Amino acid sequence: MAGKAKPENAIAGNLWSKVCVVGQAFQPDCDASVRLESLTYKTRTRGRQNPHYGPGKVSTVRTVKQRNQRTLARPAEAGGIGFLTSAPVRIRFLPAAPDTGIVFVRTDLKPAVRIEARLENVTGTDRRTTLGQPPAQVSLVEHVLAALAGLRIDNCIVELNAPEPPGLDGSALKFVEVLRKSGTILQAAVRPICGVEEAVIVQAGGASLSLHPGMSDEFKISYVLDYGSPSPIGRQSHTQIITPESFANDLADCRTYVLDQEAHALRRQGLGERLTTADLLVIGPHGPIGNRYRHANELVRHKILDIVGDLALLGHDLCGHLVACRSGHALNVELARALCQTARRSVRAAA
Numbered sequence: 252m253a254g255k256a257k258p259e260n261a262i263a264g265n266l267w268s269k270v271c272v273v274g275q276a277f278q279p280d281c282d283a284s285v286r287l288e289s290l291t292y293k294t295r296t297r298g299r300q301n302p303h304y305g306p307g308k309v310s311t312v313r314t315v316k317q318r319n320q321r322t323l324a325r326p327a328e329a330g331g332i333g334f335l336t337s338a339p340v341r342i343r344f345l346p347a348a349p350d351t352g353i354v355f356v357r358t359d360l361k362p363a364v365r366i367e368a369r370l371e372n373v374t375g376t377d378r379r380t381t382l383g384q385p386p387a388q389v390s391l392v393e394h395v396l397a398a399l400a401g402l403r404i405d406n407c408i409v410e411l412n413a414p415e416p417p418g419l420d421g422s423a424l425k426f427v428e429v430l431r432k433s434g435t436i437l438q439a440a441v442r443p444i445c446g447v448e449e450a451v452i453v454q455a456g457g458a459s460l461s462l463h464p465g466m467s468d469e470f471k472i473s474y475v476l477d478y479g480s481p482s483p484i485g486r487q488s489h490t491q492i493i494t495p496e497s498f499a500n501d502l503a504d505c506r507t508y509v510l511d512q513e514a515h516a517l518r519r520q521g522l523g524e525r526l527t528t529a530d531l532l533v534i535g536p537h538g539p540i541g542n543r544y545r546h547a548n549e550l551v552r553h554k555i556l557d558i559v560g561d562l563a564l565l566g567h568d569l570c571g572h573l574v575a576c577r578s579g580h581a582l583n584v585e586l587a588r589a590l591c592q593t594a595r596r597s598v599r600a601a602a
């Protein structure tokens with residue numbers, strides 16, 4: 252969750268976004284290689300999906316490296332108020348078997364409902380990422396997913412007694428703290444680290460997100476935050492190599508934010524009624540109202556945190572250089588969907 256840039260509105264307004272996948276080589280000699288074809292991929296960002304695949308150049312996603320999967324050494328938990336419902340929420344992180352992935356469990360529903368943190372379960376990207384069909388949904392999952400992905404915890408059951416995690420301070424800091432305190436253990440199963448051979452670009456309404464090839468298994472994210480003028484938020488940029496250490500030290504404490512007028516609009520919708528300017532960053536004409544930035548560029552760092560969380564839905568690691576300009580949840584998920592759906596098509600085609 253983070254303040255909504257103008258291009259996000261443009262995405263919703265235009266309905267159609269465009270994904271361009273550009274490249275050329277397909278390497279059938281690599282088991283985990285998948286072919287990214289389809290020059291144009293269209294999807295509605297609201298309502299039904301209507302993908303269209305046409306002929307185009309081909310890029311390749313291939314496994315650059317593998318690493319052992321991880322789970323928690325012991326359970327962890329945290330509690331707080333839900334940003335959306337304003338109700339008390341408990342979240343429990345439980346160890347899980349290899350290849351389980353991240354699975355949310357709504358324990359407040361009878362019977363309890365499992366919602367896997369997978370791309371195909373994404374049902375909303377407006378201001379936050381939502382998984383599952385109502386009433387069995389969980390919303391605002393990105394900060395929890397970011398904490399798990401940032402620490403490279405691959406298999407975890409996440410129990411919630413509400414349709415959202417506790418909002419806490421709008422960052423992933425508390426989740427990281429309790430997860431690190433519990434510790435992790437390596438598992439025998441492996442998780443691929445995948446990279447592209449040619450740049451893959453998704454863009455919509457002036458926002459763009461591109462994954463470029465890297466020289467190693469390193470994953471780096473650069474983000475340019477630019478709301479244009481007039482805006483109380485100045486242009487910010489940040490580049491971060493994503494490792495468990497850098498995520499915990501440089502990104503985890505960066506909080507979500509809303510513009511002052513957005514906060515009023517949300518309250519009129521009955522959302523965040525118990526939130527105050529001490530709970531998350533509300534940006535007024537002269538900066539945060541009743542609060543202070545933790546980093547001079549805290550807002551753009553939070554956008555990177557959101558990307559880490561959304562791309563966790565892929566189910567594998569990425570490497571290379573991800574460059575984001577004014578993107579949000581919708582575009583983050585579009586990039587992941589383009590990679591994932593084309594991978595499935597290629598596997599079917601090769602069968």
Ligand SMILES: [Zn+2]
Pocket residue numbers: 252253393394507553557
């Ligand atoms: Zn966020």
